[in-house]
Amino acid sequence: MICNADEGDSGTFADRMLMEGDPFTLIEGMIICALAVGATQGYVYTRSEYPNACKIFTQAIENAYKAGYLGDNICGSRKSFHLELRMGAGAYICGEETSLMESLEGKRGLVRNKPPLPAIEGLFGKPTVINNVISLASVPIILAKGADYYRDFGQGRSLGTLPIQLAGNIQRPGLFELAFGVTVRELLYDFGGGSRTGRPLKAVQIGGPLGAYLPEQEWDTDLDYEHLASRGAMLGHGGMVAFDDQTDMSQMARFAMEFCEIESCGKCTPCRIGSVRGVEVIDRLTSSEARPKRLTMHCWWIYATPWSLARCAPWVE
């Protein structure tokens, strides 16, 4: 089994903070998962940009071995589970589960075709469970307090809690674990305390560079999977980056699209070509020759994800 701790989205740091601040919850979640599926070998895959988390987590693994919670015959149960921490070189694509497995196998991080799904044929060709740090770290409390307790948080189909990472131009940035359903506005002002510069906030990026930038009129949206999807946005890993009214959003859109261009592994055409075309479209939109069309586009593109912008390239021309 694998724990995905690659955390490549900009503005996200929940996995890192959990590994640094509460590593045993993750180890416990992984042991429970391993016992449930009969896995005897586990890997936590993280990035070299997280030296502190690596140091603390390595020590925690050692302690768990010494205490008999990892290794052969765990606590006299005749069950075994071995755990290793592996470090990637910080390629965004290695957060995608099949690229991650390629990287763990010592190869270049390129996506694999699916099927076969990792649960059928995953790491080293064996059936593999792969989940994120937060998913696995949520397991111990669900087992300890019961599914009803956990289900009691949240709303609709988004149940439980969400570790929201608030960053950017914000008075009180940080990691807030809240039930799904808090609004974007509540988060920015009640929890975040508004902008750090004291200027009005203008937009918030949710779900990393592949997510969306939401303008102020969308901030009464509840933070859960369904409501964000109905706005054409997505929650991703729960990262939120705030921008004040001085920010040039066209530059932010360009940054997000350029990020996709740089980090594309190049295997699939829509991503490899689309992200390059996307950057070109944004450059055309923001150039002085495109000014009349740019004004028409302005209101529309603030909602656009980098991918939808790439898809609209012919229309812009």
Ligand SMILES: Cc1cc2nc3c(=O)[nH]c(=O)nc-3n(C[C@H](O)[C@H](O)[C@H](O)COP(=O)(O)O)c2cc1C
């Ligand atoms: C381009 C790309 C990058 C991804 N990066 C990450 C990542 O950094 N961390 C992560 O947990 N999942 C990432 N994912 C999602 C994983 O492929 C996979 O769905 C996830 O590890 C499953 O965990 P969960 O079901 O517990 O959320 C990424 C997916 C894609 C397509």
